[in-house]
Amino acid sequence: MTENISYWLMKSEPNVYSIKNLEKEKTTIWDGIRNYQARNFMRSMKIGDIAFFYHSNCKVPGIVGLMEVTKLNIVDPTQFDPKSKYFDSKSKKEFPRWDCVEVKYLGEYEKGLSLEDLKNLYKPNELQVVRKGNRLSIIPVSISTAEEMKITLGKFK
């Protein structure tokens, strides 16, 4: 029963929220997304979808782990919290602007794939994250690329 699964890549800065944080928490809501394209990708996710956990803005950026989408359409609470850096004064409770998904920890890879590895393996049209200047924090990954990457990534720790 894998025919309807979509694959994604989700970035997080490890000094903000790393794969170790997710390992401890087991699940998390992917809050703080303030980009419409990224939000819309989350809206098109389905339960059971698989996402690669990517560490960005760090010494060795790259894929470090794997997650599964477990809940959809969660209103992002940080948009209503004036103390949060993600507070959005224009978002109304009746019409929340930002929503997200919950994801579950599946594992951290023994080796992972650095951005440098990914650039050697894939062309920009095969994997958006290797495209120069790509700033989108949630991007779709094609089934063929994703399945190949899973094989290359190998075992969890």
Place this chain on the structure above:
DNA sequence: GCCAACGTTGGC
């Protein structure tokens, strides 16, 4: 710290 590549905002 620099800067390329965007996305957003707001004046007109």
Place this chain on the structure above:
DNA sequence: GCCAACGTTGGC
């Protein structure tokens, strides 16, 4: 609706 100015992301 255009576009300049500004802000942010994120690799390097």
